[in-house]
Amino acid sequence: MAAKKTARKAAAKKTTRKKAAKKKVVKKKVAAKKKTTVKKKTTAKKKTVAKKTAKKKTAKKKRAPNPAFMKPMNISSALAGIVGSKPIPRTEVTKKLWAYIKKNKLQDNVNRRMINADEKLKAVLGKLKVSMFEMTKLVNKHLS
Numbered sequence: 524m525a526a527k528k529t530a531r532k533a534a535a536k537k538t539t540r541k542k543a544a545k546k547k548v549v550k551k552k553v554a555a556k557k558k559t560t561v562k563k564k565t566t567a568k569k570k571t572v573a574k575k576t577a578k579k580k581t582a583k584k585k586r587a588p589n590p591a592f593m594k595p596m597n598i599s600s601a602l603a604g605i606v607g608s609k610p611i612p613r614t615e616v617t618k619k620l621w622a623y624i625k626k627n628k629l630q631d632n633v634n635r636r637m638i639n640a641d642e643k644l645k646a647v648l649g650k651l652k653v654s655m656f657e658m659t660k661l662v663n664k665h666l667s
Contacts, residue, residue: 592614593614596613597667598616598666601646602616604643605647607619613666616662620662623643627641636654637652637654638654640653648662649661
């Protein structure tokens with residue numbers, strides 16, 4: 524009999540715990556609803572401030588390029604066959620290389636990141652197949 528009484532007491536405690544937990548959830552939901560109404564009011568104020576700052580950003584000056592990129596570089600004889608022999612900046616060398624690659628359709632049809640070198644490009648790159656990221660590293664050796 525004593526075992527039955529303790530089992531009943533334990534069952535009674537469990538049910539009261541569940542009921543108490545349910546009540547807490549209800550209270551939290553009410554509190555959450557109150558918070559969302561407060562948040563809506565503050566976000567409306569923030570939006571008006573954001574619009575004012577956006578107007579100020581358009582008045583800023585345009586970014587100036589780094590002068591190190593614009594420095595004319597001497598070109599090796601192998602690279603001169605593709606790009607030209609005059610000293611030009613590194614950025615222009617890359618642009619002219621890509622123009623040469625696209626003109627001669629040297630970009631791989633399946634994997635567009637790979638470049639299939641012809642005779643002129645092989646003299647510069649040293650390989651028949653090169654990735655576009657590796658290409659700039661290999662071309663850098665021909666600039667001084």
